[in-house]
Amino acid sequence: MAGPTVAVLGTGTMGAGMVTSLRRAGLPVRAWNRDPAKAQALTDTGAGAFASPAEAADGADVVLSMLLDADAVVDVVRQAAPAAGTTWLQCSTVGVEGADRTVATARELDLVLVDCPVLGTREPAAEGALTLLASGPDEARERLAPVFDALGSTTLWLGAAGAGSRLKLACNSWLFMLTAGTAQAIALARALGLDPQSFLDAIEGGPVDSAYAHLKAGLMMAGDYPPSFGLAGAAKDARLIRAALQAGGVSDRLTAAVLETMDAAADRVGDPAAVDMAAVIQGLEVQGPEPD
Numbered sequence: 464m465a466g467p468t469v470a471v472l473g474t475g476t477m478g479a480g481m482v483t484s485l486r487r488a489g490l491p492v493r494a495w496n497r498d499p500a501k502a503q504a505l506t507d508t509g510a511g512a513f514a515s516p517a518e519a520a521d522g523a524d525v526v527l528s529m530l531l532d533a534d535a536v537v538d539v540v541r542q543a544a545p546a547a548g549t550t551w552l553q554c555s556t557v558g559v560e561g562a563d564r565t566v567a568t569a570r571e572l573d574l575v576l577v578d579c580p581v582l583g584t585r586e587p588a589a590e591g592a593l594t595l596l597a598s599g600p601d602e603a604r605e606r607l608a609p610v611f612d613a614l615g616s617t618t619l620w621l622g623a624a625g626a627g628s629r630l631k632l633a634c635n636s637w638l639f640m641l642t643a644g645t646a647q648a649i650a651l652a653r654a655l656g657l658d659p660q661s662f663l664d665a666i667e668g669g670p671v672d673s674a675y676a677h678l679k680a681g682l683m684m685a686g687d688y689p690p691s692f693g694l695a696g697a698a699k700d701a702r703l704i705r706a707a708l709q710a711g712g713v714s715d716r717l718t719a720a721v722l723e724t725m726d727a728a729a730d731r732v733g734d735p736a737a738v739d740m741a742a743v744i745q746g747l748e749v750q751g752p753e754p755d
Contacts, residue, residue: 468523469493469526469552470520471492472528474529476584476690477554478529481588481614484614485510488591492505493511493513493519495514499512516539516540516543525606526545526550532557532561533555533561540565545574550603550607552577553577558704558706561628580627594616596634597618597619597620598620598627600624632703639740643724643743663677688742690736690739692740694728694732728746
């Protein structure tokens with residue numbers, strides 16, 4: 464097979480889709496996950512499943528991390544201990560402070576860091592249609608070209624490592640506002656005795672229309688939330704956004720309201736990691752009285 468060997472550390476919802484896209488492009492993949500069954504489930508794509516981060520990273524040209532947060536990323540990459548000079552493609556959403564920690568870790572381990580969070584959810588990851596927010600040294604571009612071709616439909620190169628993580632926060636802040644705004648419109652339409660589908664019909668084709676709003680509204684109206692972007696992960700990212708707003712001297716009142724609504728929804732849905740963030744509507748709608 465041509466192209467670099469890629470070790471994928473973290474094969475959850477997004478990582479699994481990325482493995483599928485890499486294998487479709489013919490790239491050799493070595494996969495690891497804390498739950499070994501999730502890595503093993505990908506062997507039918509031709510990927511190898513390994514018992515430890517170090518085994519997965521052994522011999523890899525590129526180590527791709529797709530994990531929950533900065534603590535997990537730094538811990539797992541240190542366990543992996545890739546060979547000096549290996550390209551580290553860091554795709555997790557880790558925030559500003561977390562991105563700075565990955566820069567320090569790459570320096571410590573002598574790795575070539577490309578900070579590259581992605582825009583997209585489970586289906587784009589599996590279809591190779593992500594948007595890649597890449598930041599890092601020019602020397603990494605040629606080596607990563609076949610990887611980026613496999614994973615994404617669009618790549619933005621943004622400068623020094625860390626810029627990608629910063630832009631991801633700005634993008635997710637907009638995404639969360641759109642999701643929360645859609646939830647409020649659906650909840651309000653219901654409260655006013657309207658069919659919430661009428662809201663979607665009213666905006667369809669106009670300047671404020673959004674395919675994403677239609678997608679999330681469909682889940683909200685059905686009351687069914689199969690996870691594409693999990694509520695727990697969204698709340699984690701909202702906290703990173705809030706910290707960045709505060710550090711940058713920008714008011715956090717809008718994100719604070721969205722986060723409060725996410726947390727209220729999380730209290731009502733049982734396992735917030737098992738539902739899509741469209742379940743945020745559960746934090747807005749009035750619940751029935753508790754039984755005596």
